[in-house]
Amino acid sequence: MLEMLERYLNYLLIERGVAQNTLEAYGRDLQRYLAFIAQKGLSHIKDATPEIIVEYLVLIKNEGLSANSMNRALAALRGFYKYLLMEKLIEQTPLANIELAKVWMRLPDTISKEEMKVILAQPGDKTPAALRDTAMLELLYATGIRVSELINLTMNSINWQVGFLTVMGKGSKERIVPIGKTAYDCVRVYVDKARPQLMQKKSTEVLFLNRFGGKFSRQGFWKMVIRYSSKAGLIKKVHPHTFRHSFASHLLEGGADLRTVQVMLGHADISTTQIYTHITRDRLKEIHQKYHPRG
Numbered sequence: 001m002l003e004m005l006e007r008y009l010n011y012l013l014i015e016r017g018v019a020q021n022t023l024e025a026y027g028r029d030l031q032r033y034l035a036f037i038a039q040k041g042l043s044h045i046k047d048a049t050p051e052i053i054v055e056y057l058v059l060i061k062n063e064g065l066s067a068n069s070m071n072r073a074l075a076a077l078r079g080f081y082k083y084l085l086m087e088k089l090i091e092q093t094p095l096a097n098i099e100l101a102k103v104w105m106r107l108p109d110t111i112s113k114e115e116m117k118v119i120l121a122q123p124g125d126k127t128p129a130a131l132r133d134t135a136m137l138e139l140l141y142a143t144g145i146r147v148s149e150l151i152n153l154t155m156n157s158i159n160w161q162v163g164f165l166t167v168m169g170k171g172s173k174e175r176i177v178p179i180g181k182t183a184y185d186c187v188r189v190y191v192d193k194a195r196p197q198l199m200q201k202k203s204t205e206v207l208f209l210n211r212f213g214g215k216f217s218r219q220g221f222w223k224m225v226i227r228y229s230s231k232a233g234l235i236k237k238v239h240p241h242t243f244r245h246s247f248a249s250h251l252l253e254g255g256a257d258l259r260t261v262q263v264m265l266g267h268a269d270i271s272t273t274q275i276y277t278h279i280t281r282d283r284l285k286e287i288h289q290k291y292h293p294r295g
Contacts (some may be wrong), residue, residue, distance in 0.1 A: 001034045001045050008083045019171055024245030032060075046090045051079065053094050110246045115217065115234055116141060122228040129196035129211065133224060135183075135190035136208055136216075142183035143167075144265055147240040151216045153207040158187065171267040177264050206252040 009027055012018040018026075036056050037048050061070060074095075081093040113117075120141065123133035140150055149167045157166050163184050165177045179187070191207075200213040210216050224241055229238035244265070251261050 001038070002031075004045065004084065005030050006036060007087075008080055011083060012079075016170075018156045022170075025072060025081070026076040029073045030080055033073075033077060045084065047092050050094045077200060107238070109239070109242050111234070111236065111242060113250055114226060115232070116243075116246055116250075117235070118232040119228050119238065122231045124188070128197045131186075131190045131194035132208060133197065133228070135186040135194075136221070136224070137228070137243070138183040138186040139165075139179065140243040141247055142180040143177045144244045144251075145177065146170075147218050147221055150219060151208060151218065154205040155191075155207055156205065157207060160188075167266070173266065175263065175266045204258070216281060 005027070008030075011021060012023055033056060034045070036059070037045065037052060040052060042048060042052070057070070057074065060073060069136065078095055081090070081095050084090045120134070120137055121126075123130045123137065125131055125134060136150065139145075140147075143165055145165070145167050145171070149169060152168065153165070158179070159166070163179045163181075165179055167175050167177060169175055187207075195207075195209060198209040198211065198213055201234060202213045204213070204215075206215045208216050209228075210220060218240075225238060225240050225243075248261050248265060252258070
């Protein structure tokens with residue numbers, strides 16, 4: 001079974017061009033699955049039944065796996081079985097009637113527009129670091145980009161003439177996202193006033209620099225978000241992805257269409273974007289109950 005897995009991972013790498021991070025994650029997920037069915041006494045992957053698959057998914061769910069990790073684990077299984085069918089190593093897949101793990105999908109964490117406004121006001125503009133932090137937070141909320149995309153931006157990523165951001169997303173797919181006036185102005189001030197000081201006479205195209213003049217780390221930005229959300233007095237946990245989730249839900253609340261939000265987020269499948277419509281429906285219901293005389 002491990003030999004089948006090795007062949008599948010080579011297929012993903014060579015023929016499908018899957019990113020290294022995804023490849024490693026799929027490898028871990030599938031090794032765990034194969035270990036599970038081996039413990040069940042199965043000697044061949046074709047002997048696995050839908051009931052075995054469900055038992056495995058319930059097991060990893062009960063261990064506290066997030067909804068995203070659950071979906072990734074099932075996506076890895078789907079891809080693996082599809083490959084085995086294609087290679088005629090099995091005759092049928094036990095996954096045919098199993099839905100994606102949306103059964104367990106929790107709604108993404110978001111904060112209100114008012115809460116977001118308070119967080120964005122925290123860094124201020126008194127120091128180069130404060131100007132940088134304001135620019136990073138404003139840009140993250142204005143565009144909905146991922147943290148990895150934010151810290152990898154370069155000076156050439158922004159089209160200053162038209163106010164658009166060129167982002168290299170998952171799977172090396174490029175997309176263009178509008179910035180918005182507030183974020184644009186904050187980034188412009190940072191580039192003009194703060195970045196030259198943070199560069200410390202070094203030469204780099206990286207847009208957002210740390211105090212040593214190098215590229216920001218994901219951990220460094222994570223700590224920044226926690227610090228400012230705590231300073232803002234928010235009780236709920238706020239992490240960098242909260243900005244992405246809030247960007248999407250606030251756009252949909254404002255009347256944006258799902259397809260447009262999908263393009264800006266860089267989702268390959270619109271069903272991924274649809275999870276935000278649940279938030280919008282709940283928010284509309286809450287507003288209706290609060291303000292309608294017969295609510």
